[in-house]
Amino acid sequence: MFELVDSINDSPVIKLVGVGGGGSNAVQHMVQSGIEGVDFICANTDAQALKGMHAQTVLHIGQSITKGLGAGANPEIGRQAAMEDRDRIQDLIEGTDMLFITAGMGGGTGTGAIPVVAQIAREMGVLTVAVVTKPFPFEGNKRMRTAESGIEELRGHVDSLITIPNEKLLSVLGKNISLLDAFRAANDVLRGAVQGIAELITNPGLINVDFADVRTVMSEMGLAMMGSGIGRGDERATEAAEMAISSPLLEDIDLAGARGILVNITAGLDMAIGEFEEVGNVVRSFAADDATVVVGTAIDEALEGELRVTVVATGLGQQAQTHQLRSVQQAVQQRAVSAGASVYAQGGPGGHHQSSPSQHSPYANYDKPTVQRKTARSASQGTGPATNGHDVEYLDIPAFLRRQAD
Template identity: 40%
Template sequence: MSGEKKSDGTRKYRFKIFGVGGAGGNIVQRLAGGGEPVLAGIELLAVNTDAQALESLSGVETLPIGSAVTHGLSAGGDVEVGMRAAQQDFDRLTAAGQGVDVVFLAAGLGGGTGTGAAPVVARAAKEQGALVLAFVALPFTFEGDRRRQQALVGLDQLKAQADAVIAIPNDKLFRLVGENASVVEAFRQCDEIVISGVRAVWQLLARKGLINLDFGDLRATLGAKHSDGIFSHGTGRGADKAKEAVKALLEHPLLEGGEALAKADGVLVSILGGPDLTLADVQRTVEPISKHASRAQVIMGAAIDEAYREQLAVTVIAAGGASRRPVAAARPVLPPRPGVIPVVRPAPVAAAAPPAEPKKELAQPKQETLGLENVTKGRFEKGEPTVYDGENLDIPTFLRQGVRLSR
């Protein structure tokens, strides 16, 4: 992380993109074959349990994980399998992040490998001292509640490991491409968001610019926030290029009309322009953004690219704000240390209280009696009764007077 300049004017920072799972692999493949000259020099690595998916990639370094767990197959949508696979090859993941200054992690959440392995990959990179910025896609609503809930739990786990996580809800992509767009176009737009974010950070640190930033600035702004990230991008042309770029940025679906900036603690503003970029252009770009992010620490940088003559592109990456959604269910289980196979157990259910014993009613005081009955006179049955004062004295007194004898 010396930041020394190379002969072409760029600085010696190492950047690496970890594409985790199928969606992450698609992104690094596009970067490898899409002719992105501005990202030249960034290392690309695809991480997956699916050996066949990795073999289909070209121009990309691959790292198969979990061969003993999945035997070269996919995780089958099982997050636990994806996590165990990454844990099995934790040492290889750590080695892949050695000496890297900034790790960009790209994945789709909701499936098995992307959701389960991404937090482990992020932690492996963090243990090597890298700044980890994650870009993840959340499922479309039509993919079902189970997949969405699985994605949200995975998102919480990833935020606990990465410095900042920018979640891209696929449903919001419709606002960018239109509801009549094909699925391929929607996913391509998601790829564009990731590429724009990577480019914004890369050009500030690696390219010579009008206003340069160093790695310490970036880490101070985005490092260790462990929260929802915010992303937006806008471009403009001509005399009002700064105004147009800011307008497009604030109208981006992921920025929520600029309201999301008000919740952020740290905001990175990256400006890219041609040789005609002026300080006035920079001021007209940064000033309205700073007003929306009034409570945040705002840092900015401006880079020059010959291809952007009479153009201006602005990208915002922010972190540290309160979560924009309620956290569902229980706290996520963090991936265990290397060598420990994680076991996800259901949250303990509170033991039901034993049924209360019915109250015993206190017996009312009661005088128990002898069960004596009136008896016959036996051999004197036919004799005349002895009557005195109207009472038959042959009948015992306790019977005549109704006296009940106690036991």
């Protein structure tokens, strides 16, 4: 006999923590957007700034350190404030399955405290995704360096990281856009990420995507991008997919070689199987050969004539770095082989070809450090650098590459 246990909550718990002034403002924007299935938290050292927040939970951190007056653009103060209330932060994260954290980097509280929040979440086994902004260029080099240092520290404590440079707001939206609309556009990137993933997990569809799928794609993947697009007309599937992977406000990143890809396709009852294939072709164009690709589809009758695609791509940049590294390695090895062949063809002092490579081989004593070989050669042949007959400083080639050439 089977007994139905209805006390188990099978819905994943998703929370968003906005840290500092910029992060709290982003959360406020999300609350006003009416997103369901997400718990919102604001954490700041500025008590006055927290008074206007409408999140479910407001956390004033570092009261004894800052006296409620903020971190004074000092990330160390922000870090100490988060450490002071580490237990309270942990209590708020308890029971969370997926945590989004956001902050404007370059200031004090956001830059200093968000790595601490991320570290606490990761230690608790929570899937953690950060969405952060970088300062405008006119805010100065010091603030930009502070932001980049904070982002680098944050990178080591999150599963996936999405970066939005404020500079993009100027280049994409134009200088005449209002400041309010510009920041609203940046916050919409965060809203799209949170809302898109929340809907993927909580809304049933023809092809369901559950939280385990999301964890597979986003866990320990590093640099990520998140985008969504809506298409209309005959080419709506391709149009929506291409729009989703080309968010102009995100950090300049190369999608080639993405190791994890999460795709959600939502349309009305008129969605055709060919459109499903069109979206897949767009995704396949940049995915790594061994990428983990999870695709979900849902029917929304309100989207009559429209098709919406949401894409989360993770593990970015690693394929390009690997390709560059291999290219460098191949070039160095080719240089070593060429230098070795030249030495072998040149032979001894008389320029004659050596009949046996094992006898009088130019590589015979290369197990000695280069400095010792050069010293010995300089003592016997003069003070010039050791070269072969074509004036190639082959002794500077690493020993392991010379052995390959041999």
